[in-house]
Amino acid sequence: MAGGGTSIRKYVGALKDSTTVSIAKVxxxxxxxxxxxxxxxxxxxxxxxxxxxxxIFMHLNSGRARAxxxxxxxxxxxxxSKTRNWxxxxxxxxxxxRALREVDPSFRDELISYGRSSGQMLHMSYxxxxxxxxxxxxxxxxxxxxxxxxxxxxxxRVLNYDVELDPLGTRDVDTTGLLAQLPAxxxxxxxxxSCQPHGSSSYNTIIQHALSMVATESVRIQTAINDGILNLxxxxxxxxxxxxxxxxxxxxxxxxxxxxxxxxxxxxxxIHIGRxxxxxxxxxxxxxxxxxxxxxxRDAPLASKNQAVLAIEYNRKPEEEEVSTPPPPPPQVSxxxxxxxxxxxxxxxxxxxxxxxxxxxxxxxxxxxLDQKNALALAIVEQDNAxxxxxxxxxxxxxxxxALVTAPSAxxxxxxxxxxxxx
Numbered sequence: 001m002a003g004g005g006t007s008i009r010k011y012v013g014a015l016k017d018s019t020t021v022s023i024a025k026v027x028x029x030x031x032x033x034x035x036x037x038x039x040x041x042x043x044x045x046x047x048x049x050x051x052x053x054x055x056i057f058m059h060l061n062s063g064r065a066r067a068x069x070x071x072x073x074x075x076x077x078x079x080x081s082k083t084r085n086w087x088x089x090x091x092x093x094x095x096x097x098r099a100l101r102e103v104d105p106s107f108r109d110e111l112i113s114y115g116r117s118s119g120q121m122l123h124m125s126y127x128x129x130x131x132x133x134x135x136x137x138x139x140x141x142x143x144x145x146x147x148x149x150x151x152x153x154x155x156x157r158v159l160n161y162d163v164e165l166d167p168l169g170t171r172d173v174d175t176t177g178l179l180a181q182l183p184a185x186x187x188x189x190x191x192x193x194s195c196q197p198h199g200s201s202s203y204n205t206i207i208q209h210a211l212s213m214v215a216t217e218s219v220r221i222q223t224a225i226n227d228g229i230l231n232l233x234x235x236x237x238x239x240x241x242x243x244x245x246x247x248x249x250x251x252x253x254x255x256x257x258x259x260x261x262x263x264x265x266x267x268x269x270x271i272h273i274g275r276x277x278x279x280x281x282x283x284x285x286x287x288x289x290x291x292x293x294x295x296x297x298r299d300a301p302l303a304s305k306n307q308a309v310l311a312i313e314y315n316r317k318p319e320e321e322e323v324s325t326p327p328p329p330p331p332q333v334s335x336x337x338x339x340x341x342x343x344x345x346x347x348x349x350x351x352x353x354x355x356x357x358x359x360x361x362x363x364x365x366x367x368x369x370l371d372q373k374n375a376l377a378l379a380i381v382e383q384d385n386a387x388x389x390x391x392x393x394x395x396x397x398x399x400x401x402x403a404l405v406t407a408p409s410a411x412x413x414x415x416x417x418x419x420x421x422x423x
Contacts, residue, residue: 030071033059037075041091047209048091056095062104069110077114077121086129086138087206093145094210096122100152101164101213108162112153122150137199141207148191148214158184167220170228175235175243182228182250189221189257193264202271215268215279222261222280229254236293241300248293255284 036055040048059068080092099107115121124146129135156162159181161169170181195214201207232247239247265279 030059030068030075033068033072034075037072037079037095040095041079041088043085043087045087045206047206048094053095053098057099057103060099060103060107062106066106066110069106070114073107073111073114073121077118080121080124084129086135086142089124089127089129090138090142090145090206090210093122093142093149094206097149097210097213100149105162108153108156112157115153120150122146122153134200134204137201138204138207141195141197141201144191144194145210145214148195151188151191155184155188163188163224164217164220167223168227170224171231173228173231175239178228178232178235179243179246179250182225182232182254185221185225185228186250186253186257189218189225189261192218192221193257193260196264196267197271202267208271208273211268212273215265215273218261218264219280222258225254237296239300240303241297242303244297244300248297251290251293255290258284
């Protein structure tokens with residue numbers, strides 16, 4: 001019964017392909033392209049013939065108009081969104097993947113533009129073909145494959161270059177660029193490792209064809225990460241603490257993913273993937289180096305913005321201390337020169353000007369009623385009378401806070417002293 005159901009599904013799939021080709025022949029403008037897309041992504045459960053893929057790529061080369069490229073992308077997106085068959089979906093993704101690798105970059109740019117305007121065509125989180133247990137396994141792999149291709153486009157947006165064409169792009173990047181690019185490459189490698197097949201999908205010929213391209217790209221991605229990590233380590237011991245913390249997290253994640261990639265390569269070798277490709281041999285650095293990086297993070301200097309704040313506070317402090325230092329009293333007028341008018345000038349005015357500041361050099365009156373009612377204010381004034389302690393670098397705000405506290409008591413002392421003089 002199961003074999004009969006499979007035969008019926010294959011017959012229905014072949015009928016759909018034939019009908020779609022007949023409709024494409026009636027199309028006026030892009031008849032050849034429509035036919036090539038249908039035949040390259042048909043329901044037959046084996047890899048597409050190369051001549052149909054080449055016919056598609058002919059409409060995507062640099063000499064074609066952008067309208068042709070846009071139409072091809074819309075046709076592939078329509079094919080991908082309407083199907084519930086794993087073979088059609090997978091072969092459509094393979095066409096897109098190969099186009100990203102082999103044709104003019106205008107296809108990639110147009111694909112990104114289409115995703116921004118019409119929604120992400122590679123978003124296939126809900127795709128499933130539950131016609132058989134094997135189709136269920138294949139659907140799971142297809143979902144991961146689509147996520148990898150989607151992340152491939154996203155990484156280009158962050159890196160601003162194609163890591164497949166330029167794997168050495170991280171070799172001479174500055175610290176800010178590395179802290180932005182390495183996480184994007186790490187996420188791309190994560191999606192790639194997730195394409196490791198399981199169950200019956202490990203032995204499907206179409207999946208193996210796609211997996212061989214994924215394994216080849218892993219070499220370029222890991223090379224870019226390795227060069228970026230070497231560049232990052234070279235700058236690490238000169239970083240401020242916040243950058244060093246981020247760099248250490250990136251480094252630890254790279255070590256973990258290197259081990260996962262080794263497992264991915266082992267799986268590929270068991271199903272004879274990458275036999276003709278030179279896969280990477282990944283070696284882990286010594287644990288002592290990681291310990292040295294962790295030790296540096298604990299003692300790393302603060303970020304420059306924090307140092308700037310401290311510098312501003314440090315520069316403000318001498319000015320405040322200068323204000324709090326009472327100026328020398330005005331010169332005394334000799335009583336022998338001007339005896340008729342000495343008392344209003346020489347006795348009253350100098351006292352008012354000295355007390356009008358912070359009162360740091362003024363002796364504390366013993367008979368002040370306000371000082372007896374406010375013992376806390378007296379305690380603070382006694383601490384502030386030690387100007388050497390206020391010149392430390394621990395708390396810049398202390399001088400103006402004490403000025404706010406001591407100013408009222410100083411003014412009251414002026415009134416008291418005036419009363420004493422008048423009496």
